[in-house]
Amino acid sequence: MNDGGMNDGLRLESVRRAFRQGKDTLEVLCGADLDIRAGEIVALVGPSGAGKSTLLHIAGLLEKPDAGEVRLAGQAAGGLSERERTRLRRLHLGFVYQYHHLLPEFSAVENVILPQMIAGTARSKARDRAMDLLGRMGLAERAGHRPGQLSGGEQQRVAICRALANAPRVLLADEPTGNLDPHTADGVFLELVALVKGSGVAALIATHNPELASRMDRVVRLQDGLLV
Ligand SMILES: Nc1ncnc2c1ncn2[C@@H]1O[C@H](COP(=O)(O)OP(=O)(O)OP(=O)(O)O)[C@@H](O)[C@H]1O
Numbered sequence: 001m002n003d004g005g006m007n008d009g010l011r012l013e014s015v016r017r018a019f020r021q022g023k024d025t026l027e028v029l030c031g032a033d034l035d036i037r038a039g040e041i042v043a044l045v046g047p048s049g050a051g052k053s054t055l056l057h058i059a060g061l062l063e064k065p066d067a068g069e070v071r072l073a074g075q076a077a078g079g080l081s082e083r084e085r086t087r088l089r090r091l092h093l094g095f096v097y098q099y100h101h102l103l104p105e106f107s108a109v110e111n112v113i114l115p116q117m118i119a120g121t122a123r124s125k126a127r128d129r130a131m132d133l134l135g136r137m138g139l140a141e142r143a144g145h146r147p148g149q150l151s152g153g154e155q156q157r158v159a160i161c162r163a164l165a166n167a168p169r170v171l172l173a174d175e176p177t178g179n180l181d182p183h184t185a186d187g188v189f190l191e192l193v194a195l196v197k198g199s200g201v202a203a204l205i206a207t208h209n210p211e212l213a214s215r216m217d218r219v220v221r222l223q224d225g226l227l228v
Protein backbone atom coordinates (compact mmCIF):
# COMPACT_ATOMS: atom_id res chain seq x y z
CA MET A 1 0.00 0.00 0.00
CA ASN A 2 1.40 3.36 -0.94
CA ASP A 3 -1.35 5.93 -0.71
CA GLY A 4 0.73 8.58 1.04
CA GLY A 5 1.25 10.60 -2.10
CA MET A 6 4.87 11.16 -3.01
CA ASN A 7 6.01 11.32 0.57
CA ASP A 8 8.05 8.34 1.73
CA GLY A 9 9.10 10.18 4.89
CA LEU A 10 6.69 11.13 7.65
CA ARG A 11 3.19 12.50 7.37
CA LEU A 12 0.70 13.36 10.09
CA GLU A 13 -2.89 14.05 9.08
CA SER A 14 -5.32 15.77 11.46
CA VAL A 15 -3.84 14.05 14.49
CA ARG A 16 -5.84 14.45 17.69
CA ARG A 17 -4.95 13.38 21.19
CA ALA A 18 -6.63 14.24 24.48
CA PHE A 19 -5.93 13.07 28.01
CA ARG A 20 -8.70 12.58 30.49
CA GLN A 21 -7.99 14.01 33.92
CA GLY A 22 -10.87 13.18 36.21
CA LYS A 23 -13.84 15.07 34.81
CA ASP A 24 -11.72 17.26 32.58
CA THR A 25 -10.28 16.54 29.19
CA LEU A 26 -6.96 18.04 28.23
CA GLU A 27 -6.80 18.47 24.47
CA VAL A 28 -3.12 18.30 23.59
CA LEU A 29 -3.25 17.75 19.82
CA CYS A 30 -6.25 19.19 18.01
CA GLY A 31 -5.72 18.25 14.38
CA ALA A 32 -1.97 18.44 13.81
CA ASP A 33 -0.76 18.20 10.20
CA LEU A 34 2.83 17.66 9.16
CA ASP A 35 4.72 16.52 6.09
CA ILE A 36 8.43 15.77 6.22
CA ARG A 37 10.16 14.51 3.11
CA ALA A 38 13.25 12.38 2.77
CA GLY A 39 16.36 14.42 3.51
CA GLU A 40 14.46 17.16 5.30
CA ILE A 41 15.24 18.13 8.92
CA VAL A 42 12.48 19.87 10.80
CA ALA A 43 12.68 21.42 14.25
CA LEU A 44 9.72 20.95 16.58
CA VAL A 45 9.38 23.79 19.08
CA GLY A 46 6.79 24.93 21.58
CA PRO A 47 6.58 25.66 25.30
CA SER A 48 6.84 22.96 27.92
CA GLY A 49 3.59 21.01 28.01
CA ALA A 50 2.61 21.99 24.45
CA GLY A 51 2.63 18.34 23.39
CA LYS A 52 5.96 17.83 21.63
CA SER A 53 6.69 14.48 23.28
CA THR A 54 3.10 13.38 22.76
CA LEU A 55 3.41 14.20 19.05
CA LEU A 56 6.74 12.37 18.74
CA HIS A 57 5.37 9.27 20.49
CA ILE A 58 2.43 9.21 18.09
CA ALA A 59 4.68 9.79 15.07
CA GLY A 60 6.93 7.01 16.35
CA LEU A 61 3.97 4.59 16.62
CA LEU A 62 4.56 4.24 20.35
CA GLU A 63 1.10 5.62 21.03
CA LYS A 64 -2.04 5.83 18.95
CA PRO A 65 -3.83 9.07 18.16
CA ASP A 66 -7.51 9.39 19.10
CA ALA A 67 -8.17 10.42 15.51
CA GLY A 68 -6.15 11.19 12.40
CA GLU A 69 -3.49 9.25 10.56
CA VAL A 70 0.25 8.68 10.71
CA ARG A 71 1.98 7.66 7.50
CA LEU A 72 5.46 6.28 7.67
CA ALA A 73 7.44 5.59 4.53
CA GLY A 74 4.19 5.93 2.59
CA GLN A 75 2.33 3.42 4.73
CA ALA A 76 -0.66 4.35 6.86
CA ALA A 77 -0.33 3.05 10.41
CA GLY A 78 -3.98 3.43 11.40
CA GLY A 79 -5.31 0.07 10.30
CA LEU A 80 -2.31 -2.00 11.33
CA SER A 81 -2.15 -4.63 14.04
CA GLU A 82 0.25 -4.19 16.96
CA ARG A 83 2.59 -6.66 15.29
CA GLU A 84 2.56 -4.77 11.99
CA ARG A 85 3.14 -1.48 13.80
CA THR A 86 6.18 -2.97 15.50
CA ARG A 87 7.50 -4.16 12.17
CA LEU A 88 7.00 -0.75 10.56
CA ARG A 89 8.75 0.87 13.51
CA ARG A 90 11.69 -1.53 13.30
CA LEU A 91 12.05 -1.09 9.55
CA HIS A 92 11.64 2.64 9.16
CA LEU A 93 12.07 4.47 12.47
CA GLY A 94 14.96 5.66 14.56
CA PHE A 95 14.32 7.36 17.91
CA VAL A 96 16.70 9.45 20.01
CA TYR A 97 15.64 10.29 23.56
CA GLN A 98 16.79 13.04 25.86
CA TYR A 99 18.58 10.44 27.94
CA HIS A 100 20.51 7.96 25.83
CA HIS A 101 19.06 4.62 27.09
CA LEU A 102 22.14 2.75 25.92
CA LEU A 103 22.65 -0.77 27.27
CA PRO A 104 25.23 -0.26 30.04
CA GLU A 105 26.86 -3.70 29.85
CA PHE A 106 27.61 -3.42 26.13
CA SER A 107 30.27 -1.35 24.39
CA ALA A 108 29.43 1.59 22.14
CA VAL A 109 29.92 -0.43 18.97
CA GLU A 110 27.83 -3.31 20.34
CA ASN A 111 25.03 -0.89 21.15
CA VAL A 112 25.00 0.13 17.48
CA ILE A 113 25.36 -3.45 16.22
CA LEU A 114 22.51 -4.93 18.25
CA PRO A 115 19.52 -3.26 16.57
CA GLN A 116 20.93 -4.28 13.21
CA MET A 117 21.22 -7.92 14.27
CA ILE A 118 17.67 -7.82 15.59
CA ALA A 119 16.67 -6.62 12.11
CA GLY A 120 18.47 -9.59 10.58
CA THR A 121 21.76 -8.04 9.45
CA ALA A 122 24.81 -10.29 9.64
CA ARG A 123 27.19 -9.44 12.47
CA SER A 124 30.19 -8.50 10.29
CA LYS A 125 28.12 -6.20 8.12
CA ALA A 126 26.49 -4.68 11.19
CA ARG A 127 29.89 -4.07 12.73
CA ASP A 128 31.17 -2.31 9.59
CA ARG A 129 28.15 -0.02 9.55
CA ALA A 130 28.43 0.65 13.28
CA MET A 131 32.09 1.59 12.97
CA ASP A 132 31.33 3.81 10.00
CA LEU A 133 28.61 5.68 11.90
CA LEU A 134 30.71 5.99 15.06
CA GLY A 135 33.64 7.22 12.96
CA ARG A 136 31.50 9.92 11.41
CA MET A 137 30.50 10.99 14.91
CA GLY A 138 34.17 11.20 15.90
CA LEU A 139 33.95 8.12 18.13
CA ALA A 140 36.20 5.62 16.35
CA GLU A 141 38.59 5.61 19.32
CA ARG A 142 35.75 5.12 21.79
CA ALA A 143 33.98 2.22 20.07
CA GLY A 144 35.08 -0.33 22.65
CA HIS A 145 34.05 1.73 25.67
CA ARG A 146 30.93 1.02 27.65
CA PRO A 147 28.46 3.90 28.16
CA GLY A 148 29.69 4.40 31.75
CA GLN A 149 33.17 5.07 30.37
CA LEU A 150 31.93 7.79 27.99
CA SER A 151 31.06 11.43 28.57
CA GLY A 152 27.45 12.58 28.31
CA GLY A 153 28.04 14.05 24.86
CA GLU A 154 29.75 10.86 23.68
CA GLN A 155 26.90 8.73 25.02
CA GLN A 156 24.39 10.82 23.11
CA ARG A 157 26.48 10.55 19.94
CA VAL A 158 26.35 6.77 20.29
CA ALA A 159 22.57 6.94 20.78
CA ILE A 160 22.30 8.91 17.52
CA CYS A 161 24.40 6.28 15.71
CA ARG A 162 22.17 3.57 17.15
CA ALA A 163 19.02 5.35 15.95
CA LEU A 164 20.47 5.54 12.41
CA ALA A 165 21.91 2.02 12.45
CA ASN A 166 19.15 0.41 10.40
CA ALA A 167 19.07 3.30 7.91
CA PRO A 168 15.54 4.35 8.88
CA ARG A 169 13.36 6.52 6.64
CA VAL A 170 12.37 8.63 9.63
CA LEU A 171 14.36 9.88 12.60
CA LEU A 172 12.56 11.28 15.63
CA ALA A 173 14.43 12.98 18.45
CA ASP A 174 13.00 14.36 21.68
CA GLU A 175 15.33 17.08 22.94
CA PRO A 176 18.33 14.93 22.06
CA THR A 177 20.82 17.34 23.58
CA GLY A 178 18.64 18.57 26.44
CA ASN A 179 20.74 16.74 29.01
CA LEU A 180 24.06 18.22 27.95
CA ASP A 181 25.81 21.44 28.86
CA PRO A 182 25.22 24.16 26.22
CA HIS A 183 28.65 23.91 24.60
CA THR A 184 28.54 20.10 24.28
CA ALA A 185 24.92 20.28 23.16
CA ASP A 186 25.81 22.58 20.26
CA GLY A 187 28.59 20.26 19.10
CA VAL A 188 26.49 17.09 19.28
CA PHE A 189 23.60 18.84 17.63
CA LEU A 190 25.62 20.04 14.66
CA GLU A 191 27.03 16.54 14.20
CA LEU A 192 23.52 15.13 14.32
CA VAL A 193 22.39 17.55 11.63
CA ALA A 194 25.41 16.74 9.44
CA LEU A 195 24.86 13.00 9.78
CA VAL A 196 21.14 13.30 9.06
CA LYS A 197 21.72 15.52 6.01
CA GLY A 198 23.99 12.95 4.48
CA SER A 199 21.62 10.06 5.13
CA GLY A 200 18.44 11.17 3.33
CA VAL A 201 16.33 10.47 6.41
CA ALA A 202 13.26 12.60 7.22
CA ALA A 203 13.95 14.03 10.67
CA LEU A 204 11.77 15.69 13.30
CA ILE A 205 13.71 17.04 16.25
CA ALA A 206 12.16 18.64 19.33
CA THR A 207 14.29 21.34 20.89
CA HIS A 208 13.98 24.24 23.30
CA ASN A 209 16.96 25.97 21.73
CA PRO A 210 15.87 28.54 19.10
CA GLU A 211 19.38 28.98 17.79
CA LEU A 212 19.71 25.26 17.09
CA ALA A 213 16.19 25.14 15.66
CA SER A 214 17.05 27.88 13.19
CA ARG A 215 19.82 25.72 11.75
CA MET A 216 17.35 23.14 10.49
CA ASP A 217 15.54 23.24 7.15
CA ARG A 218 12.27 24.29 8.72
CA VAL A 219 10.77 25.04 12.13
CA VAL A 220 7.25 23.94 13.14
CA ARG A 221 5.69 25.24 16.34
CA LEU A 222 3.13 23.44 18.46
CA GLN A 223 0.60 26.03 19.49
CA ASP A 224 -2.85 25.35 20.88
CA GLY A 225 -2.71 21.79 19.65
CA LEU A 226 -1.85 22.71 16.08
CA LEU A 227 1.40 22.79 14.16
CA VAL A 228 2.03 26.23 12.72
N1 LIG B 1 -0.20 9.94 29.72
C1 LIG B 1 -0.66 11.17 30.01
N2 LIG B 1 -1.74 11.34 30.80
C2 LIG B 1 -2.22 12.57 31.09
N3 LIG B 1 -1.68 13.70 30.63
C3 LIG B 1 -0.60 13.60 29.85
C4 LIG B 1 -0.03 12.34 29.50
N4 LIG B 1 1.06 12.57 28.71
C5 LIG B 1 1.15 13.90 28.58
N5 LIG B 1 0.17 14.53 29.25
C6 LIG B 1 -0.06 15.98 29.31
O1 LIG B 1 -0.09 16.46 27.98
C7 LIG B 1 0.56 17.73 27.88
C8 LIG B 1 1.67 17.65 26.85
O2 LIG B 1 2.73 16.86 27.36
P1 LIG B 1 4.07 16.61 26.55
O3 LIG B 1 4.94 15.77 27.38
O4 LIG B 1 3.74 16.10 25.20
O5 LIG B 1 4.66 18.10 26.42
P2 LIG B 1 6.06 18.60 25.86
O6 LIG B 1 5.78 19.67 24.84
O7 LIG B 1 6.87 17.46 25.43
O8 LIG B 1 6.72 19.30 27.14
P3 LIG B 1 8.29 19.42 27.56
O9 LIG B 1 8.86 20.52 26.71
O10 LIG B 1 8.22 19.80 28.99
O11 LIG B 1 8.93 18.10 27.34
C9 LIG B 1 1.04 18.07 29.28
O12 LIG B 1 0.12 18.93 29.87
C10 LIG B 1 1.05 16.72 29.98
O13 LIG B 1 0.82 16.88 31.35
Ligand SMILES: [Mg+2]
Pocket: 052, 053, 054, 174
Ligand atom coordinates in the same frame (compact mmCIF):
# COMPACT_ATOMS: atom_id res chain seq x y z
MG1 LIG C 1 8.68 16.62 26.09
